[in-house]
Amino acid sequence: MDKQQEKEILQRFTILFDEFPKGKLQAGESPDFQVRLNTRKSIGIELTGLKGQDFIHQTGRLLNPSQLIENIMETIAAKEEKLYLYQRKKLHRIWLLIHAETIKTEVNFNLQNKLENLNFDSGFDRVFLFDLGSEQVYELG
Template sequence: MDKQYEKQILLQFADLYGEFPKGKLVAGESPDFLLKIKPRKAIGIELTELKGQDFLNHTGSLIEPQNALIHIEHTIRAKEEKLYLYRKKKLYQLWLLIHLNSLSPGINFRLSNKLNKLNFNSGFDRIFLIELARERLYELLSD
């Protein structure tokens, strides 16, 4: 995925997330972006596509949205392996932004409701899931 596309995703995230901090956005690697809030205070933001994309239909929606939670868990676990690299940068916080085109046009409301309440065991300070096509943002709790 190229940096320009990643930046578009991040800007869409910033528009949807009302609490997105003000700061200077700097592209990088491991994590993908740094949001410099103060000279010595930055948030690392790692972007990743939802794992299990082979379960997508031609519209880019998950064919079986009930499996979305399993795919989210796998995606978080895959990025957990890189946390030691991110921590070397001594960042204020580490955020994970999981993106996909859409969960499903007919997604079960209960699943949508669950996403904002589920607690994922993770080393990331904040985890978000963004549906790009439907412009929906969910914050997934982490402990």
């Protein structure tokens, strides 16, 4: 994914997420973006695709809810390994934004309820799942 695509995803997120902080948005690397709140405080935002999305595109098969949760956990774990790089930048907060083209599952279930009842252990200050297809943003606690 190139920087322009990442920027478009983040711009869509900023519109949909009412709590997105006001500040100057800057593209970078490790993390992908920073929101400069003032001269001393910045929020780093790392973007990543949801693991397992290629499975849906290649096979046309849908995920079951437990696979989806497992994929979310794998995605977070993969980024946790790089968290120390982000922390070295002395950012005020560090967010992880996981995006998916669409979240399709084999059975109909309330994703919001499922996610609210799970504890996704992470060193990131905030973790979000962004379903680009439905334009739904879920905060993972």
